[in-house]
Amino acid sequence: MSEGTDRPRVAILPEHTKVSSGTEVQEKLILAARVFSDLLKPTFGPRGLDKMLYKTDGTTAVTNDGAKIVAELLVRHPAAKMMVSMAESQEEQCGDGVTTTMLICGSLLIEANNLLRKGIHPLTLVEGYSLSLEAARAQADADSVEPDAQKISAVSETALRGKGAESALNHFSTIIVEALETVLQHNGEPRAENVCMFKLGTGSLRDSKLVKGFTFRRRVQLDDLPNNLKDARIACLDGDLKIRELTRDVELKISNSDHLDSFIDAESERKDEICQSIIDSGALAILCSGEIDRDILHHLSDKGILAIGDLDSSEIRNAADSIGARIVESTMDIEPDDLGRCGLISWERRQESDSVEDIIRIEGCLSPTVVTIEIGGAGEAGTEEVIRGLHDSLRATSLAMQESVLPGAGAIHARMAQAVRDSSDAQGGRERLAMEAYARALETIPATLAENGGGDPLDRVLELRASARDGSEPIGISPEGKAWAVDGVWHPASVIANSLESATETAIGMLRIDQVISSRGD
Numbered sequence: 365m366s367e368g369t370d371r372p373r374v375a376i377l378p379e380h381t382k383v384s385s386g387t388e389v390q391e392k393l394i395l396a397a398r399v400f401s402d403l404l405k406p407t408f409g410p411r412g413l414d415k416m417l418y419k420t421d422g423t424t425a426v427t428n429d430g431a432k433i434v435a436e437l438l439v440r441h442p443a444a445k446m447m448v449s450m451a452e453s454q455e456e457q458c459g460d461g462v463t464t465t466m467l468i469c470g471s472l473l474i475e476a477n478n479l480l481r482k483g484i485h486p487l488t489l490v491e492g493y494s495l496s497l498e499a500a501r502a503q504a505d506a507d508s509v510e511p512d513a514q515k516i517s518a519v520s521e522t523a524l525r526g527k528g529a530e531s532a533l534n535h536f537s538t539i540i541v542e543a544l545e546t547v548l549q550h551n552g553e554p555r556a557e558n559v560c561m562f563k564l565g566t567g568s569l570r571d572s573k574l575v576k577g578f579t580f581r582r583r584v585q586l587d588d589l590p591n592n593l594k595d596a597r598i599a600c601l602d603g604d605l606k607i608r609e610l611t612r613d614v615e616l617k618i619s620n621s622d623h624l625d626s627f628i629d630a631e632s633e634r635k636d637e638i639c640q641s642i643i644d645s646g647a648l649a650i651l652c653s654g655e656i657d658r659d660i661l662h663h664l665s666d667k668g669i670l671a672i673g674d675l676d677s678s679e680i681r682n683a684a685d686s687i688g689a690r691i692v693e694s695t696m697d698i699e700p701d702d703l704g705r706c707g708l709i710s711w712e713r714r715q716e717s718d719s720v721e722d723i724i725r726i727e728g729c730l731s732p733t734v735v736t737i738e739i740g741g742a743g744e745a746g747t748e749e750v751i752r753g754l755h756d757s758l759r760a761t762s763l764a765m766q767e768s769v770l771p772g773a774g775a776i777h778a779r780m781a782q783a784v785r786d787s788s789d790a791q792g793g794r795e796r797l798a799m800e801a802y803a804r805a806l807e808t809i810p811a812t813l814a815e816n817g818g819g820d821p822l823d824r825v826l827e828l829r830a831s832a833r834d835g836s837e838p839i840g841i842s843p844e845g846k847a848w849a850v851d852g853v854w855h856p857a858s859v860i861a862n863s864l865e866s867a868t869e870t871a872i873g874m875l876r877i878d879q880v881i882s883s884r885g886d
């Protein structure tokens with residue numbers, strides 16, 4: 365049999381599968397990256413604008429936070445998905461710098477595309493980008509300084525800038541630093557997770573304050589439960605405050621009224637025992653995760669003990685950590701040692717608001733490992749954005765308390781770009797072109813800051829390049845888009861290093877792809 369054209373083709377993939385190779389692959393990936401960075405560019409920096417996100421379920425969010433924007437987008441392009449997971453990892457590890465990471469990764473890919481078109485092999489780019497990362501990292505290490513108190517509060521202001529809290533920036537940075545210092549003092553580590561947020565729903569941002577304790581919302585079930593208990597010892601119970609219910613249906617045959625009475629008496633005796641064990645422990649208040657029996661509630665109220673139920677497990681844990689209590693499983697187990705202590709426990713009912721829940725505040729704790737920031741302000745969307753900013757700021761400040769810091773405002777990126785250029789001089793091969801491209805990609809940061817501030821990106825980048833070559837003090841971009849000796853804009857070193865590493869790794873990962881096999885056919 366001759367080998368003719370009529371030999372049947374071997375079909376490995378379904379018919380509608382589309383296989384793209386060569387430059388088409390890179391263009392596809394790079395286009396997705398460009399769409400993403402174009403989307404985030406206007407939100408970047410102190411003069412960044414916000415995005416309004418409107419979801420299919422009708423909820424809206426107004427935000428400037430890179431992580432929030434990325435999380436809300438229904439991304440389906442595989443390359444865009446790689447960028448989404450990069451953004452998520454930056455958010456998870458550092459809490460801040462998501463937009464920076466996306467912009468650098470986008471620029472690395474756009475620069476790569478230009479070189480690929482000139483016929484440079486993707487692996488040469490990978491090699492050049494890896495060398496550049498080393499050089500940039502070394503410059504960041506050399507420029508990092510140990511922070512003093514002023515720099516730590518500058519870190520917290522920098523991370524919060526552009527997130528709707530401009531009117532109370534230094535008010536919040538004082539609160540954040542104090543919150544983390546309190547947690548550090550009693551927990552040994554300035555953990556941002558140990559700082560809770562509570563939306564007051566009234567007043568202005570300047571009414572926000574730090575509570576050395578825990579604030580939450582729950583309905584206080586009786587109006588005459590005690591309030592404003594000073595120097596109170598508090599018990600925390602994980603369970604119901606009632607007598608145990610029978611798990612099986614039981615039919616009781618009562619032949620005379622004495623039987624009924626003794627049955628009721630036995631029940632109320634057991635309730636009394638529960639109350640007595642709480643009273644004996646010396647607690648002035650009890651918080652529990654389950655229901656509270658009405659009789660027990662009345663009894664405790666008569667004895668001047670405040671009881672609040674239906675807390676969820678994280679609330680019980682946070683309350684216990686702030687007052688230093690041990691959570692018990694049953695009231696019968698309560699020992700005086702299990703109780704925590706606070707300066708004041710109070711509840712506030714706001715008649716004017718239609719909320720059915722009261723604000724319960726446990727404050728003045730002596731050694732809280734959990735503290736709460738109460739955030740003033742009435743608008744829901746605005747407060748949510750401030751909370752996102754506070755989260756970024758708490759994470760960044762916590763890192764700054766544990767490591768060194770780097771100047772922001774594009775200064776460190778301009779200096780890293782210069783370091784990459786300097787080390788590219790030593791390269792004789794084509795990697796040098798990739799390193800020059802990497803340096804240009806780093807300059808996207810000052811260029812975007814200049815553009816959003818209303819300055820000319822090209823002129824400013826050239827100015828920064830000249831000053832970075834002189835190796836003098838860090839020059840960055842002012843909020844107005846001018847070249848500026850950076851003052852009061854600092855980032856933790858790991859936010860910068862992590863962002864650069866993730867952006868480079870993601871770009872390299874995409875450059876290594878040589879074929880896209882799409883079973884969707886696109």
Ligand SMILES: Nc1ncnc2c1ncn2[C@@H]1O[C@H](COP(=O)(O)OP(=O)(O)OP(=O)(O)O)[C@@H](O)[C@H]1O
Nearest residue numbers: 408409410429430460461462463464525772773843
């Ligand atoms: N006062 C300032 N003047 C100049 N630049 C500033 C100032 N404050 C912050 N910046 C710069 O703005 C950039 C941060 O902008 P932004 O917070 O929008 O993005 P991000 O931190 O990368 O991402 P995200 O906060 O969305 O996770 C940093 O480069 C920072 O140095």
Ligand SMILES: [Mg+2]
Nearest residue numbers: 460461523756
């Ligand atoms: Mg930020």
